[in-house]
Amino acid sequence: MTTDNTSPQEPHDGEYLKPLLPILDQHSTRRTLLKTAGAALGLAAFGEALSPLMVIPENVSVDEFLQQHYKELTDEDKKKVFARLEAETKERFGADVTITDSKPIPGVRFAYAINVSKCNGNGKCMEACNKENNHHRGVDQSYIRVLEMTKGSMDMENGSTTYDHTVPQDDKFYLPVQCQQCDNPPCVSACPIEATWKEDDGIVVVDYNWCIGCRYCEAACPYHARRFNWELPEIPAEEVNPNQGYLSNRIRPQGAMEKCHFCLHRTREGRAPACQEACPTGARVFGDLNDPDSAINYVLKNKRVFVLKEELGTKPSFFYFFD
Amino acid sequence: MTANARKKRNVAALKHAVRSYPGFLWWGLGQATNGGLGFYVWMIVLTAIALVGANAWAHQVARGMIVTNMTDHVSWGLYIANFTFGVGLAAGGVMMVIPAYLYDDEDMHKVVIIGEAVAIAAIVMCTLSVLVDLGRPDRFWHLMPVIGRVNWPVSMLTWDVIVLNGYLVINLHIVGYLLYMRYLGRKPNPKWYVPFVFLSIIWAISIHTVTAFLYCGLGGRPFWNTALLAPRFLASAFVSGPAFIILVMRILRITTGFAAPPKPARTLIQIIRVAMTINLVMLASELFTLFYTGGAHGESAKYLFFGSHGHYGLVPWIWTAIACNLIGTGLFFMPDALERSNTRIAACILCIVGIWIEKGMGLIIPGFIPSTLHEIVEYTPSLTEWKVTAGIWAFGFLLLTVLLKLITTVFAAEAHKTEIA
Ligand code: SF4
Ligand code: SF4
Numbered sequence: 001m002t003t004d005n006t007s008p009q010e011p012h013d014g015e016y017l018k019p020l021l022p023i024l025d026q027h028s029t030r031r032t033l034l035k036t037a038g039a040a041l042g043l044a045a046f047g048e049a050l051s052p053l054m055v056i057p058e059n060v061s062v063d064e065f066l067q068q069h070y071k072e073l074t075d076e077d078k079k080k081v082f083a084r085l086e087a088e089t090k091e092r093f094g095a096d097v098t099i100t101d102s103k104p105i106p107g108v109r110f111a112y113a114i115n116v117s118k119c120n121g122n123g124k125c126m127e128a129c130n131k132e133n134n135h136h137r138g139v140d141q142s143y144i145r146v147l148e149m150t151k152g153s154m155d156m157e158n159g160s161t162t163y164d165h166t167v168p169q170d171d172k173f174y175l176p177v178q179c180q181q182c183d184n185p186p187c188v189s190a191c192p193i194e195a196t197w198k199e200d201d202g203i204v205v206v207d208y209n210w211c212i213g214c215r216y217c218e219a220a221c222p223y224h225a226r227r228f229n230w231e232l233p234e235i236p237a238e239e240v241n242p243n244q245g246y247l248s249n250r251i252r253p254q255g256a257m258e259k260c261h262f263c264l265h266r267t268r269e270g271r272a273p274a275c276q277e278a279c280p281t282g283a284r285v286f287g288d289l290n291d292p293d294s295a296i297n298y299v300l301k302n303k304r305v306f307v308l309k310e311e312l313g314t315k316p317s318f319f320y321f322f323d
Numbered sequence: 324m325t326a327n328a329r330k331k332r333n334v335a336a337l338k339h340a341v342r343s344y345p346g347f348l349w350w351g352l353g354q355a356t357n358g359g360l361g362f363y364v365w366m367i368v369l370t371a372i373a374l375v376g377a378n379a380w381a382h383q384v385a386r387g388m389i390v391t392n393m394t395d396h397v398s399w400g401l402y403i404a405n406f407t408f409g410v411g412l413a414a415g416g417v418m419m420v421i422p423a424y425l426y427d428d429e430d431m432h433k434v435v436i437i438g439e440a441v442a443i444a445a446i447v448m449c450t451l452s453v454l455v456d457l458g459r460p461d462r463f464w465h466l467m468p469v470i471g472r473v474n475w476p477v478s479m480l481t482w483d484v485i486v487l488n489g490y491l492v493i494n495l496h497i498v499g500y501l502l503y504m505r506y507l508g509r510k511p512n513p514k515w516y517v518p519f520v521f522l523s524i525i526w527a528i529s530i531h532t533v534t535a536f537l538y539c540g541l542g543g544r545p546f547w548n549t550a551l552l553a554p555r556f557l558a559s560a561f562v563s564g565p566a567f568i569i570l571v572m573r574i575l576r577i578t579t580g581f582a583a584p585p586k587p588a589r590t591l592i593q594i595i596r597v598a599m600t601i602n603l604v605m606l607a608s609e610l611f612t613l614f615y616t617g618g619a620h621g622e623s624a625k626y627l628f629f630g631s632h633g634h635y636g637l638v639p640w641i642w643t644a645i646a647c648n649l650i651g652t653g654l655f656f657m658p659d660a661l662e663r664s665n666t667r668i669a670a671c672i673l674c675i676v677g678i679w680i681e682k683g684m685g686l687i688i689p690g691f692i693p694s695t696l697h698e699i700v701e702y703t704p705s706l707t708e709w710k711v712t713a714g715i716w717a718f719g720f721l722l723l724t725v726l727l728k729l730i731t732t733v734f735a736a737e738a739h740k741t742e743i744a
Contacts, residue, residue, distance in 0.1 A: 031357070032353075035353075035356055045370075046374060046377060049374045049375075049377040049381065050377050050378070050380075051381065052378070052381035052382050052384070052385040053384055053385070055384075055385040056461050060461055065461065065462075069465075069472045072472075145696060147696060155619075155697075156696055157619070157622070157697040159696070159697065160698075161696065162698075177696060186541065189474075189477045190478055190479070190480065190541075191478060192466060192473065192474055192478045192481040192484065193465045193466055193471060193473060193474060193481075194473075194474045195465070210462070211458075211459065211462075212459045212460075212463065212465055212466065213388070213457050213459045214453075214456065214457055214458075214480065215398045215399060215456075216478075216480050216537075218395065219398060219541060219690070219691075220541050220543065221543060221695065222542065222543025222544075222695050223543075223695060223696070224694055224695045226395070227395055228388070228395055228458065229387070230388045230389040230391075230393075230394075231386065231387035231388075231389040232387060253459075254387045254458070255387060255388065255457075255459040256458060256459060257458075309543070312543060313542070314542075
């Protein structure tokens, strides 16, 4: 121990209130000087090591940094935020886009059903999702995974999402999986900062500008429905879908979580989700649960319907049935 | 003296004490950075590693988490594995406080402060591990109460952030107060620290329990979704914490001559013996359930221990851990371990390595393999992840060294004074 030249002076009785020694009074000024130099050098080195962080002030404007949670934004705020995002998209991706904020339609509760007898695994839904939702082209991202399952088993362990042959195969059936828009969503409970929540029409959304990218929701989701932006998505300007929703298909920032949103920028405006529109087999049924005459209610009433992993209590709004 | 006068004097003393606390910190910084050649080499090497880590992290922030090997399938990796181990270390650091205060073990009191220092350094490492795991560290303020928007009490991660920060504050207070009083040459007033010590004991249990709940609360991940997880976390923390402290005390003895009495280490060994046995029993019972029942619940365990569908990534890791734990436990039970022997040191190192793997990579990664749709995508940390992790450890050690330096200096000064008196 090096107490030789550094041990604190003994406080005298009664003098206990006086601190032992400020460092500058120590006799070894040379050491102090060296230490100061060392500290300065160390700090400079840390500054240098962290210099790549300078991209943050370059890429993140003050307005973006200070932006509040979606639910706390006034209409005025939203206008500004959307304008800023549109300008940034123009600057970074070279595309002119319009960002909107479709609200849930009062009284509507969306649900989806897939006819497993009809689906033939052609994957057109995945492609449509990729285009509609401005997904990263580099990795062929999509919110949908189609599992090729072996007939005779419902065990996903016997399934594969990476099949690459003509479909349908005789001994297989196909099970598309995307966000099940759970009524009791574990992803929403997991998020530490309410960056993801369930809207009144049953759609679970993410505020891409509030998410800190901890990926706890991704660990919590039992259906592998969430996707993380490991890097900034790449999309050629001419392929960017210009009709964008703030909570849905606008181009996502790097480092944020995303997921299927039932194409809310379309469905809340009365259109079909892109995947349903693209499906050539008619396997996909989408509609309003609260409307007794909707196609989805017909399916629920007249078909043998099941949900995935029912035992987990997530209460999906996504159903499967056989003809 | 009237009550009023006494109060006035107390207030005056307190005011002065508060005013000179920065002076104490400044003095402490000076003390903590004094040392011989070996000390400076140690500090410079640690700084260099920390620099490499900081640089790797800065690149990760700039380019995105794509520079890690994590994927949408295995969305947590080495960072969260380290975080989990660190929480155990932090909790374990305070475990030695329990015998000290519950049984009023005098000798133990002297080394308690080392445990607290380990806890502080470990918590800082945990916080850093979470920070580097964030995709958007620039948005960290969203996590802060009031200005952010915290999902409390539902999200276990929010709980974890709260308890970890609380734990850090409590331990900083205890260590700071005890040292400050010694520095002023005053006897610490139990009123100012004993309640906090008890609080920190309860808190230590809570940080590890909440961290276990983070995983075992996820119904979609069968490998984590077991009620045994929290008790197993605690049992292993009772091993890794004390084992680490024993190592620290040995290093202090060699490098600074700071000699702790032999009894505390013996008490720690007894704690480790019991805790490690319980840990192994729980592990065995868990393995029985997983493998005897089989099915989907056993898939991750099968992958972990024996590999699955031609994927064997974690098999060498977990068998290394099992070997370390079994041999380490065996060594702890040798009579030699109660003495200041190499057996003891070997046992400590083996158990720490074993638990680091078992509670780290061996716990986090199999939770994701197979994925929730039963795909198998393997994971090995990228170079960036290793660099950042090494940087965090180096920074933790830097902090621990500074704290220990301060502690030994203040204690040595005090011992010196007692001799003169
Ligand atoms: S499927 Fe996954 S992401 Fe979708 S609501 Fe359920 S838990 Fe959340
Ligand atoms: S990744 Fe984003 S949405 Fe998911 S839990 Fe973390 S902060 Fe919430």
